[in-house]
Amino acid sequence: MKKAILVLAALILVIAGATAAPKAKVKIALIVESTVDDKGWAQAMHDAIVAVQAKYGKTLVEYNYSEKMKPVDAGSAARQYASQGYDIVICHGAQFKNLVLEMADEFPKTSFAFGTSADIGPKNVFTYMPMSEETGYINGIIAGMVTKANVIGLVGPVDGGDAARYDRGFVLGVKASNPKAEVKVAHTGSFSDFVKAAELAQTQVKAGADVLTGSSQQALGALRAVAEYKDQQIWWLGQDIAQLAIPEGYKAIAAASYDYSAVIEALINKRQAGVLGGESIPMSFTNGGFVYKFNDKVGPVLTKAVRAAAEKAKADITSGKLSIAWKDVKF
Amino acid sequence: MSILDIIMNILAIGVPFSVALLLAALGEMFNQRAGVFNLGCEGIMSMGAFLAFLPPFFLKTGALAPWANLLGFAGAAAAGAVLGLLFALVTVSFRAPQGIAGIGLQMLGWGAAGTLFRHYVGGVTGIGGVPPLPIPFLSQIPFFGPVLFNHNIVAYLAFLAVPASWYVLFKTPWGLKVRAAGTHPRAADTMGIKVTRVRYQALALGGAMAGLAGAYLSLCQAKMFADDIVAGRGSIAVALVYFGRWHPAWILSGALLFSLAQALQLSIQVLGIKFPYEFAVMLPYALVIAVLAFSRRSRLRGPAELGKPYDRETRI
Numbered sequence: 001m002k003k004a005i006l007v008l009a010a011l012i013l014v015i016a017g018a019t020a021a022p023k024a025k026v027k028i029a030l031i032v033e034s035t036v037d038d039k040g041w042a043q044a045m046h047d048a049i050v051a052v053q054a055k056y057g058k059t060l061v062e063y064n065y066s067e068k069m070k071p072v073d074a075g076s077a078a079r080q081y082a083s084q085g086y087d088i089v090i091c092h093g094a095q096f097k098n099l100v101l102e103m104a105d106e107f108p109k110t111s112f113a114f115g116t117s118a119d120i121g122p123k124n125v126f127t128y129m130p131m132s133e134e135t136g137y138i139n140g141i142i143a144g145m146v147t148k149a150n151v152i153g154l155v156g157p158v159d160g161g162d163a164a165r166y167d168r169g170f171v172l173g174v175k176a177s178n179p180k181a182e183v184k185v186a187h188t189g190s191f192s193d194f195v196k197a198a199e200l201a202q203t204q205v206k207a208g209a210d211v212l213t214g215s216s217q218q219a220l221g222a223l224r225a226v227a228e229y230k231d232q233q234i235w236w237l238g239q240d241i242a243q244l245a246i247p248e249g250y251k252a253i254a255a256a257s258y259d260y261s262a263v264i265e266a267l268i269n270k271r272q273a274g275v276l277g278g279e280s281i282p283m284s285f286t287n288g289g290f291v292y293k294f295n296d297k298v299g300p301v302l303t304k305a306v307r308a309a310a311e312k313a314k315a316d317i318t319s320g321k322l323s324i325a326w327k328d329v330k331f
Numbered sequence: 332m333s334i335l336d337i338i339m340n341i342l343a344i345g346v347p348f349s350v351a352l353l354l355a356a357l358g359e360m361f362n363q364r365a366g367v368f369n370l371g372c373e374g375i376m377s378m379g380a381f382l383a384f385l386p387p388f389f390l391k392t393g394a395l396a397p398w399a400n401l402l403g404f405a406g407a408a409a410a411g412a413v414l415g416l417l418f419a420l421v422t423v424s425f426r427a428p429q430g431i432a433g434i435g436l437q438m439l440g441w442g443a444a445g446t447l448f449r450h451y452v453g454g455v456t457g458i459g460g461v462p463p464l465p466i467p468f469l470s471q472i473p474f475f476g477p478v479l480f481n482h483n484i485v486a487y488l489a490f491l492a493v494p495a496s497w498y499v500l501f502k503t504p505w506g507l508k509v510r511a512a513g514t515h516p517r518a519a520d521t522m523g524i525k526v527t528r529v530r531y532q533a534l535a536l537g538g539a540m541a542g543l544a545g546a547y548l549s550l551c552q553a554k555m556f557a558d559d560i561v562a563g564r565g566s567i568a569v570a571l572v573y574f575g576r577w578h579p580a581w582i583l584s585g586a587l588l589f590s591l592a593q594a595l596q597l598s599i600q601v602l603g604i605k606f607p608y609e610f611a612v613m614l615p616y617a618l619v620i621a622v623l624a625f626s627r628r629s630r631l632r633g634p635a636e637l638g639k640p641y642d643r644e645t646r647i
Contacts, residue, residue: 035445035558037454066443068558094537102358159608186600189612193562194455195553199348203597204342207332217455217557224457224555292595331608 006147022060029081030065031091032075034192039242040217041191042067045092048260048302052268060310061268071095082107091116094161100119100125104277109289112278113267116162128263129284130160132239133326135256137289142175142253144181145306146235154205155197155214155222156187159331165240166215168329177309184209185331194221201225205234212256225252235301242296244331253302254294254310257283261295262288281302285318317325337598350489350542351376351552353586355568356575357496360582362415363572364500365533366513367422368482368634370433372540372541373565374440375414375437375560379545381444384556385451387458400461400550404485407546408539412563414440415538419531426640437565445558450521452556460554461485483551485543492540496579509533513634514574516641526641541565570619576632588622589615 021252028049029034036046046065053061065088067078073094081089082103091100091114100112104125115128143152152174158164171183184204188196201212201222210233213223219239226236227248238244238255256269266281283289296301316322355372360371369375383403388572390399414436421432456556461483469480500506513528520629549556567589575582592615599611 034450037449038557039455072635182603184601184603186597187608187612188564192557192559194555194557194560195548195562195564198553199344199593200597200601203340203594203601204345206344207598207601220455220555220557221553224427224553227457228554246456 022113024072027086029086045259053088082110132166133324135171136169139168144174144178149210150181151208153209153212157216163246168326197221198225213237241321345591349586349590355544356571358537360493362537371436374437375541376442378440379542380549383407383546384549407542411542412535413536419534441513457555
């Protein structure tokens with residue numbers, strides 16, 4: 001009993017800590033390779049910072065961002081932000097790792113962050129890693145139940161980072177709900193080649209796939225290709241909720257999104273508690289790192305049974321009852 | 332799925348993939364035949380893709396809505412021609428180094444398209460685009476129907492552009508002037524051919540075709556616009572001109588080879604054949620490099636004065 005009370009008290013403290021307002025003004029800068037309205041990777045982080053800023057007010061959270069920054073260009077932007085006294089500089093992408101490590105050495109009082117990565121960096125570098133196998137698993141559960149052809153297509157960008165975790169979680173979800181279904185895994189080799197993603201989706205459909213999924217911003221090209229099959233029962237499961245709101249969203253049964261708010265709040269709180277870095281912040285359903293949404297407008301394909309199975313999987317993941325051994329999946 | 336079905340799918344997917352490359356490479360062929368190589372092809376394609384996207388995006392209803400795609404193609408071709416003329420001004424009149432100027436144009440087109448897109452459209456969004464136009468009866472022929480006769484109208488026109496380009500280049504007086512301007516501009520000049528004017532015309536035509544190639548990506552293939560929609564296809568088109576030995580028929584074969592290799596690598600992955608995807612993705616590019624490496628003799632057939640500015644006042 002005593003132990004339970006202690007755990008509960010610790011949990012309350014953690015939650016209270018996570019939602020406490022910053023004690024002093026914090027300046028956050030974001031550097032992204034695409035744009036903050038890409039309906040994908042960069043927008044998710046931007047939206048989270050804007051949400052945290054709206055929550056605490058612009059007087060407490062100052063925010064600025066730089067778009068279309070290739071790793072070779074991002075150095076000057078990061079240096080300027082650090083020189084101007086920004087407290088937290090987030091370089092959103094694993095491709096910025098070397099840059100961040102270099103900057104961290106040069107500006108030891110600035111907190112840098114990059115992800116997705118589970119690396120434990122220098123004392124003033126945070127990393128963040130979405131445990132995307134969780135959202136992949138739920139989408140996989142739905143895909144396995146919805147497919148009539150028992151053929152499912154996966155349009156991956158590259159086999160690395162959170163995309164690799166999502167893909168493997170998806171395969172495990174499909175196997176859990178429909179062991180007979182085959183998942184055709186393929187990669188475009190790019191995060192941003194919309195045309196190639198569309199070409200790959202077409203190839204998947206011609207090979208018999210009737211449910212498709214994909215991650216990163218390129219996935220929008222694949223969804224666009226799926227939307228071309230207007231009169232056919234070919235469906236999509238998304239890794240970004242923004243996909244549900246676009247015209248092509250009528251093909252999307254459900255979608256997950258990253259909610260980086262938990263990461264941003266953790267960065268602010270840790271910094272104000274004197275921790276400048278040296279930690280990796282995981283994102284999961286448990287800490288509010290993911291949002292999952294069904295598309296109620298998709299029609300009869302989203303049955304009560306499908307919804308219930310997905311909800312159960314989400315609840316089991318959130319409670320810790322279900323752990324996803326994504327590393328065991330080999331392509 | 333039978334082997335025949337797999338081959339049919341690869342061909343049916345690969346053929347439309349080749350259209351944007353084919354249009355851009357044919358345009359670049361005219362540029363290079365006139366003695367100017369335009370590395371800005373990628374930037375012109377970006378601008379073409381963006382401008383073609385605008386009419387269907389804004390004209391969803393109203394009297395002009397049925398013509399939106401056509402307006403898009405017209406706008407893309409016009410903008411491409413203007414950018415081609417701008418490139419001509421810089422490289423032909425001002426005799427700037429063609430390689431550097433091309434890289435500049437590439438960045439200008441890509442940057443301007445992305446910036447204007449953010450300003451006037453906002454985020455990534457889709458459009459209806461150009462629908463497929465299966466040719467009656469022919470599209471029903473087993474195997475050949477889906478491969479050859481089940482595409483959109485632009486794809487058919489692009490393949491017709493191959494014999495048309497051949498005719499223009501080899502059977503018309505203007506084609507002869509273009510080839511002369513690229514092979515021996517001084518001799519052409521002494522024969523009364525206005526080399527500068529011909530190069531301007533060729534670059535305008537090449538730019539217009541690159542613009543159309545970009546429009547094909549946004550209106551027919553992706554049916555959306557995003558900053559990186561061209562994704563290196565402009566550079567591949569330039570390589571295909573060398574690959575195709577500055578001849579429309581060989582350029583067609585190069586575009587088809589690249590696109591079919593692309594479709595093949597996607598199919599290899601989708602079929603679950605155990606092969607590292609990283610190598611599969613590289614396959615089309617490696618193939619082009621390999622063919623280029625083994626066809627060094629093709630240089631002999633290229634325009635002799637390619638890349639060299641012409642100044643009639645300078646002694647040889």
